[in-house]
Amino acid sequence: MKQIVSLSGGKDSTAMLLMMLERGEQIDDIVFFDWGVEYPEMYEHLLKLEEHIQRPITRLYPKYSFAYYRNEYVLVKGEHKGQIGYGLPHAKARWCTGIKRNAIGKYVGRRTIQCIGYCSQETRRATYPSYHRYPLLEWRVHSTQALEYCRSRGFDWGGLYKIYPRVSCRCCPFSRKY
Secondary structure, three states, rough: EEEEEEEEHHHHHHHHHHHHHHHOOOOEEEEEOOEEEEEEEHHHHHHHHHOOOHOOOOEOOOOOOOOOHHHHEEOOOOOOOEEEEEEEOOOOOHHHHHHHHHHHHHOOOOOOEEEEEEOOHHHHOOOOOOOOEOHHHHOOOOHHHHHHHHHOOOOHHHHHHHOOOOOOOOOOOOOOOO
């Protein structure tokens, strides 16, 4: 089976990718979903990462822009059928994550294992479908260890982790400053 790394670009998925490479694990593709609303430092990080690992990162893009889904997309089913725009994502309605997961799933196909960078304290997020693998959980790597590991290899995201506990899209409800 093929094995791909689902890369958000943050400390956890970056650490997972680097650890997998150092361990000589099979990686058939590295996939990053780009909403176009990342911090500029994230795009710089991805270029630096590609240079470091000497491999390309496949970038996937949504069918429509983030702004279109947020403000103009007409919902076609469910209790909000007919509503215009999803609005900003929030903790209980992360529509952007669903679109991202669907796009990655469609790209990689059925006979592929997706490696996802959930850390040891995120066991509740790991749903364990047969096509997902969580190497950092397997190796019991905590998020603080993942960040230190990345920093020890020269990755600093332009200082974003000095400001935010999570580095995601700029509008992610989980990337706010505590």
